[in-house]
Amino acid sequence: MSIALAYTVSGHASELEELIQGCIRNERSAQEKLYRLFYPRMMALVKRYIDHSEQAEEVMNNGYLRAFQKIGQYNFQGSFEGWLRKIIFHAVADYVKQHTKYSNQIVLVEKDQCVQQDHADKLYYDQLLKLVQELPDATRNVFNMYVMEGFTHREISNMIGISEGTSKWHLSEGRRLLKEKIERMELHLKA
Secondary structure: OOHHHHHHHOOOHHHHHHHHHHHHOOOHHHHHHHHHHHHHHHHHHHHOOOOOHHHHHHHHHHHHHHHHHHHHHOOOOOOHHHHHHHHHHHHHHHHHHHHOOOOOOOOOOOOOOOOOHHHHHOOOHHHHHHHHHOOOHHHHHHHHHHHHOOOOHHHHHHHHOOOHHHHHHHHHHHHHHHHHHHHHOOOOOOO
16 A cells, blocks of 8 residues: 555544645655655656656656645645646646647548457556557657546647647547557467
8 A cells, every 4th residue: 555545544644734734834854755655656647748767857856846835725625646746747748848849730630440459458557558658759748648637638738739639630649559559569369
């Protein structure tokens, strides 16, 4: 069981509240504990978009810096992890916007074709994540935002400064590339 879940499952939510209060008072030890507590899940979020460790660490630290600067705005309603996740995600979106070159061309959205079910069933989660990481940066970012985070094309276009059509094209292109990669893996294993 993760440490963060242990805080809420074991009934010690007040310990998390004490850490948050310590961070509001700008106590370094509370900030460090909070950082370590949520680090694994927040880094997993960042790594979906940024595959280079140094850049991922930089974005993560920028996100935490923003969180510590805004922690006084957290009103103890709803999930703190959700609040933190949103701030970290905005740091990721800012990084993506600054470091990815998107074309502003008019694009046509092609109709997606399904991957044969027997191929998809034999994929392991880690294999699928590796295939997603191999997508081109812009396509991978849109794919992750739409599929993994559940953002709409309108939200994606506003966050990273592309048109909705371009967002749709990147999603379609990501699906097409993943389909090709999965089929190339020849997962026709005999039962």
